[in-house]
Amino acid sequence: MNIVDRFINYTKINTTTSRENGAAGIMPSSLGQMQLAKILAAELTQLGLHDIILRDSAILTATLPSNSLRAIPTVAFFGHLDTSAEQNNDTHAQIVHYTGGDIVLNPTLNIILKQAEFPELSQYQNQDIIVTDGTSLLGADDKAAIAAIMHALTILIDNPDIEHGDVKVAFLPDEEQGLRGAKAFDVDSFGADFGYTLDCCGIGEFVDENWNAGDVVITFIGQSAHPMSAKGKLKNSLLMAHKFIAMLPPGEAPEYTDGREGYYWVKDLNGNSAKTVLKMDVRDFTQQGYQQRMKYLATLATNCQALWGDAAVTITLADRYQNVANSLQGDASFPIEIAKQAYARNHIKMKTTPMRGGYDGAVLSQKGLPCPNIFTGAHNFHSIYEYLPVPSLQAASNVVVDVIRITAEQYGK
Structure with missing residues (x-):
């Protein structure tokens, strides 16, 4: 399955977070999150990952075992299952080849993604872009992350010559209402040395600072x-x-x-x-x-x-x-350096962005797992105008692979 088909399949599952259930302490707050977690667990099983655990909370973890005789630090990647409560309609994703100007999302309802309102669209001329029909979110926040991580795993499995240590993945519920999944996550038993979330932002953006x-x-x-x-x-x-x-x-x-x-x-x-x-x-x-x-x-x-x-x-x-920067100082700053090199290998200029919000990595870092944030490539989160350029999604997955590769090259013993 290619990365685009994988992403679109995930968008078909409505995982809108429920603020009412969340306030009542229910996790996952919506049934769709568990549905998606079960699908991911089956896919991870098919890929041959080990230690696949799906909890009643919909927290899903798995391990791709090391293929090296050397001791290599264990790196983890995180995505969240839920989408924002701003819109709760089912997603009808569509792919358009963008040649410039506006994108008509829904001619019947006259819903238009206007370049004048979103000038960054001009960066993506002559690219395929995934959008909605204007009646829902796209859900790239954070299903683009899930697709990028899963695709990276397939690359590693299909290319056993890429040396790597243990690679951990985790998909967490209810990020969109107070980072609830990350707060419930057991960092100690997970066994990773450092990690990255993939959440938010256009190609090249990198978050190592937040509120x-x-x-x-x-x-x-x-x-x-x-x-x-x-x-x-x-x-x-x-x-x-x-x-x-x-x-x-x-x-x-x-x-x-x-x-x-x-x-x-x-x-x-x-x-x-x-x-x-x-x-x-x-x-x-x-x-x-x-x-x-x-x-x-x-x-x-x-x-x-x-x-x-x-x-x-x-x-x-x-x-x-807390601000994730508090947990990425001194000896704990090496995940930033690895990411810089991974971006450079993919000819991506890193744009360090102070996130005016929270993300799962802030909580995970506070618990002792240094965890900055890699881009997914998407724009306009929490909006019916959310869109995802296909080359940016592919680039996010490529960065994940190179983070793993560089970890082995430079930190293996």
Whole structure:
């Protein structure tokens, strides 16, 4: 099976993550994720991999045994099974040969992928591009990764002259809602020395830096009263919450920031005059900046409580994940160097990208498995305009193979 057919077959399985089931602690949150995991387990079996384990959580792991007499570090590759909840329709992927201009995804519904809105399309003239019919996501986030990893395994099996150590693969559920699969993943028993996720980004992009991320819940307790006799009695918790939001630093919100600029994100506000709950995300690339932001919110809550009375404001601060850069320093930086060489061997210019988000590798790295991120080649994740140039998908798989090859060449003993 070629890499394109493999990818399109995976897109036919609806693996939309379910936020409701996820909130209830169910993993995988959707049946399609387990369906895809079972198909992958069967394919891994057919390829002859060892130690294939499919868990009730849909976490799937397997090992391609070493073909070398030398001791070679064990490298792992990760993809996630779920697709984002922004769209939950079935995917109808199609291949178009792109010659420039706009791409009509759906003439009946007049859905058009416009070059004026997505100018990076011009990089892919005279290439085959995989798109949808405009009614769903493509699911290249992250089925392109799965296809690239599986194709790389077939190359290694079909070319036994490529020396390699043990190669581990893992496919994880529910990345799209808080990296739940990675958080449940047992790094110690997996037995890899280092790894890579394949998740996001056009050809050449490489992630070795992402957010330090935190969750914040602030509860405002007011005092309800009938409006006919509310004077001096009513304490409106909704207004407390709005005043709190108004005291956040101006301009430090997602819609005003880019690059390495951190932010406070007001995500959810729910309540009435008696009780209101505000949920926020805090993001910063530096550990110091992240800690300062969390401290600022704690101090603001304390000051507001002093102003509005005891028990008027309570705040809960929680860490979600750390910047992967914290785990790729010094002796742990070698996965970056291997990736640089693998990109160069494929004549791909590496574009190091600070990811303004989280990915499974951040959690895996925090657990002790250094894990930067390789491109899949896709664009416009979480959108009906998601697209995947075929040469970029092939390039991602080629990089995986060369990472394995370079690991053996330079680190085998």
